[in-house]
Amino acid sequence: MSKHTLKAATITMAHGAGGKAMRDLIDDVFVGTFYNEHLNGLEDQARFDLAALQQQGTKLAFTTDSYVVDPIEFPGGNIGTLAVNGTVNDLAVSGAMPKYLSCGMILEEGMPVEQLRRIVTSMKQTADEAGVMIVTGDTKVVPKGKGDKCFINTTGIGVIPDGVNISAKRCQTGDKIIVNGFIGDHGAAILNARGDLALDVELKTDCQPLHGLVQAMLAVCPDIHAVRDASRGGVATVLCEFAESSQVSIRLDDEAVPIREEVRGVCEILGLEALYFANEGKLVAAVPAESADSVLSAMRAHPAGKDAAIIGEVAEGKAGRVVVKTFFGGERIMDMLVGEQLPRIC
Amino acid sequence: MKYVDEFRDPALARKVLKKLHEVVADIPRAKERPLQIMEVCGGHTHSIFRYGLEGLLPKGIEMVHGPGCPVCVLPMGRVDDCIAIAEQPDVIFTTFGDAMRVPGSKKSLQQASAEGCDVRMVYSPMDALAIARENPHKRVVFFGLGFETTMPSTALTVMQAKREGLNNFYLFCNHITIIPTMKAILDEPGMSIDGFLGPGHVSMVIGKQPYNFIASHYNRPLVVAGFEPLDILQSLLMVVEQLRDGRAEVENQYARIVPEQGNLNAMAAVNEVFEVREHFEWRGLGSIAESGVKIRQAFEQFDAERAFSVATLQVEDPKSCQCGEVLKGALKPWDCTAFGEDCTPETPVGALMVSTEGACSAYYSYGKIDVHQAG
Numbered sequence: 001m002s003k004h005t006l007k008a009a010t011i012t013m014a015h016g017a018g019g020k021a022m023r024d025l026i027d028d029v030f031v032g033t034f035y036n037e038h039l040n041g042l043e044d045q046a047r048f049d050l051a052a053l054q055q056q057g058t059k060l061a062f063t064t065d066s067y068v069v070d071p072i073e074f075p076g077g078n079i080g081t082l083a084v085n086g087t088v089n090d091l092a093v094s095g096a097m098p099k100y101l102s103c104g105m106i107l108e109e110g111m112p113v114e115q116l117r118r119i120v121t122s123m124k125q126t127a128d129e130a131g132v133m134i135v136t137g138d139t140k141v142v143p144k145g146k147g148d149k150c151f152i153n154t155t156g157i158g159v160i161p162d163g164v165n166i167s168a169k170r171c172q173t174g175d176k177i178i179v180n181g182f183i184g185d186h187g188a189a190i191l192n193a194r195g196d197l198a199l200d201v202e203l204k205t206d207c208q209p210l211h212g213l214v215q216a217m218l219a220v221c222p223d224i225h226a227v228r229d230a231s232r233g234g235v236a237t238v239l240c241e242f243a244e245s246s247q248v249s250i251r252l253d254d255e256a257v258p259i260r261e262e263v264r265g266v267c268e269i270l271g272l273e274a275l276y277f278a279n280e281g282k283l284v285a286a287v288p289a290e291s292a293d294s295v296l297s298a299m300r301a302h303p304a305g306k307d308a309a310i311i312g313e314v315a316e317g318k319a320g321r322v323v324v325k326t327f328f329g330g331e332r333i334m335d336m337l338v339g340e341q342l343p344r345i346c
Numbered sequence: 347m348k349y350v351d352e353f354r355d356p357a358l359a360r361k362v363l364k365k366l367h368e369v370v371a372d373i374p375r376a377k378e379r380p381l382q383i384m385e386v387c388g389g390h391t392h393s394i395f396r397y398g399l400e401g402l403l404p405k406g407i408e409m410v411h412g413p414g415c416p417v418c419v420l421p422m423g424r425v426d427d428c429i430a431i432a433e434q435p436d437v438i439f440t441t442f443g444d445a446m447r448v449p450g451s452k453k454s455l456q457q458a459s460a461e462g463c464d465v466r467m468v469y470s471p472m473d474a475l476a477i478a479r480e481n482p483h484k485r486v487v488f489f490g491l492g493f494e495t496t497m498p499s500t501a502l503t504v505m506q507a508k509r510e511g512l513n514n515f516y517l518f519c520n521h522i523t524i525i526p527t528m529k530a531i532l533d534e535p536g537m538s539i540d541g542f543l544g545p546g547h548v549s550m551v552i553g554k555q556p557y558n559f560i561a562s563h564y565n566r567p568l569v570v571a572g573f574e575p576l577d578i579l580q581s582l583l584m585v586v587e588q589l590r591d592g593r594a595e596v597e598n599q600y601a602r603i604v605p606e607q608g609n610l611n612a613m614a615a616v617n618e619v620f621e622v623r624e625h626f627e628w629r630g631l632g633s634i635a636e637s638g639v640k641i642r643q644a645f646e647q648f649d650a651e652r653a654f655s656v657a658t659l660q661v662e663d664p665k666s667c668q669c670g671e672v673l674k675g676a677l678k679p680w681d682c683t684a685f686g687e688d689c690t691p692e693t694p695v696g697a698l699m700v701s702t703e704g705a706c707s708a709y710y711s712y713g714k715i716d717v718h719q720a721g
Contacts, residue, residue: 329356331398
């Protein structure tokens with residue numbers, strides 16, 4: 001790697017002031033790392049050839065998300081990997097091929113430059129793996145105590161191929177509900193990484209891009225009805241959204257939901273539910289029953305879906321409701337969380 | 347998970363359920379009106395809903411969800427006290443997570459935190475002690491709540507603080523005891539509960555002897571129960587077998603955890619640090635004699651009530667709230683006029699809507715299928 005032109009060891013207010021210090025930061029850390037033809041011009045905006053995009057599909061997908069995780073580095077990733085994969089996945093679940101991302105950073109005065117470099121390097125690696133380019137950005141610095149080390153916003157553009165029509169409104173009675181693997185890993189890993197639990201378990205975030213998997217699913221079943229990224233609020237929230245948007249009833253089979261032993265352990269100790277834990281590389285799909293097996297096989301053949309499982313179905317019943325069949329044969333209703341999940345004491 | 351999945355075996359559960367149906371069918375009066383069995387502890391309420399057990403039970407059994415959710419029965423005035431303490435300068439207020447959302451008369455601790463108070467969630471009172479060590483110039487207050495289950499750990503923490511000579515650690519003691527409250531429920535006129543599932547974790551500390559009066563004086567069976575679904579079904583079976591045979595005894599289904607005599611070391615620590623209060627106010631049930639504990643004089647330097655001259659004002663529950671009736675088994679949650687209208691988990695009016703262990707919140711969130719369909 002070339003010699004760093006930015007000499008400072010920590011971020012100061014000067015790095016957001018618009019002068020030479022800021023220019024050094026941008027040139028060295030951001031442009032030096034992200035490096036691509038769209039960014040290198042340092043115009044105030046990235047510019048794309050419309051005709052080239054049009055050849056790849058008929059619709060543009062456009063999304064934005066902000067990332068404020070604490071701690072900013074954790075087993076299996078950091079805020080940078082989240083910021084890229086999170087937005088990539090918001091595009092991916094529409095059936096889009098993600099193309100370009102922006103990167104807005106709000107840094108807290110005093111953040112170590114080395115840590116920022118690690119995060120930016122992760123963003124570049126993650127973007128390369130996902131096949132997207134980070135083409136425009138912005139940096140602000142806030143005084144110490146007014147932020148929490150580093151907040152990132154990424155906005156993304158993708159192209160949806162012709163004929164794809166994925167929507168949370170399209171779930172139909174009979175559809176099978178599929179997840180692409182173990183749920184709750186990310187939520188449990190973050191909880192554990194905060195350090196106040198002191199649990200001796202190995203938990204890693206599941207952070208991964210999902211567009212390759214979605215394309216593999218669409219290849220065997222172009223008419224997939226609904227797909228959503230099960231990030232904040234977890235699988236439970238996605239199912240509630242499906243049931244509400246499509247005005248259908250969803251039956252979830254508790255026993256069929258893949259949850260790692262370690263995650264179940266964390267849930268048992270704290271009285272929390274993995275179905276509500278955040279994921280960063282998990283999707284939930286509603287697939288026509290006749291294609292469910294072929295979609296499941298295609299998912300299992302893809303690295304991002306090797307533990308995929310059918311966890312329920314869209315069934316007759318009261319519209320807007322998700323019912324869980326417990327492995328005991330009992331039933332309960334699953335609703336959206338009111339606030340955050342709080343540990344129980346007794 | 348080893349040691350857990352064994353207690354969730356569906357095949358075994360089917361056997362126990364079959365037996366349960368048979369025994370209840372043998373009890374003629376269960377045909378006239380369902381046998382009312384109260385699970386005292388909120389942990390049981392949670393398991394019953396989590397595993398959908400209620401729908402599997404014979405029609406002749408009706409579960410009554412008891413007062414054993416410490417967060418639910420916390421009066422609003424006490425939450426106001428917490429906030430008054432948290433708002434004082436240089437205070438770090440520490441609490442278990444599920445107390446964060448309990449509404450006071452004006453706000454919850456979560457709201458107080460949003461407004462700038464230093465409120466921190468801890469998993470153990472020892473965490474609060476660590477915060478006190480790390481912040482010698484702050485006053486660190488731990489909000490001690492819960493039944494006999496959590497009392498020993500709080501007591502040991504206070505003893506540890508004394509050993510270390512910490513002068514910036516305080517306990518705001520809101521610990522409560524279950525026995526006087528069960529007695530208060532049994533003394534209610536028109537009380538129609540036929541039997542009890544006894545609280546497993548509380549019993550791990552106090553043993554099974556303190557419940558004897560329920561069998562001998564009130565002639566009701568009580569079975570100390572574990573928290574896994576099979577534990578609960580097995581305990582219910584033991585209760586209805588007693589009812590069928592005309593027995594009223596205290597039995598221990600949770601013997602793998604609960605020793606007959608309880609935990610003598612834990613009780614010794616509790617007795618060293620705490621003494622019984624004359625009265626303690628319960629949300630939904632009112633003031634109950636000798637149902638709470640306070641810090642003994644020997645440990646008064648750690649008593650937040652003295653250090654912060656807490657007002658302990660009584661705040662009336664809203665008139666529309668019928669939590670007390672639900673707690674006694676006289677009303678079902680959905681019979682309350684406020685249920686699901688003014689009173690929801692987002693905006694709880696009454697105590698039972700506050701925690702996921704509260705009966706109303708459990709019905710509202712997890713739902714009993716037929717109730718929701720009827721409504």
